[in-house]
Amino acid sequence: MLEAPDVFRKYTTTGDYFGGWGFAPAHFYSIDELKKEFEHKTTTLQMVGLEGIFSAHQRRYNQVYKQKKYNEILWETHLKTCTDPCVVGTSQHFMIICRK
Secondary structure (H helix, E strand, C coil), rough: CCCHHHHHHHHEEEEEEEECCCCEEEEECCHHHHHHHHHCCEEEEEHHHCCCCHHHHHHHHHHHHHHHCCCCHHHHHHHHHHHHHHHHHHHHCCCEECCC
């Protein structure tokens, strides 16, 4: 943002990022925008937040994961929460599962 506020503003407004600042060109979808891409072509079965509630806590998650004794709890927690719309919307990456 400090080096290129116009680039940051454009991609946070339109979702379009054309590259050049440490990331490949991409389009960043909102949940609603991605659903609209598929709504007349498929039936949406589920949206999933891939990192889920741990998205904003990667360092701490990795520390706990390396201990191995809590991995079952981490996995259960992820599975119980990863489809909640609020969690999907805050996850760094999300996936849409559809049926044609």
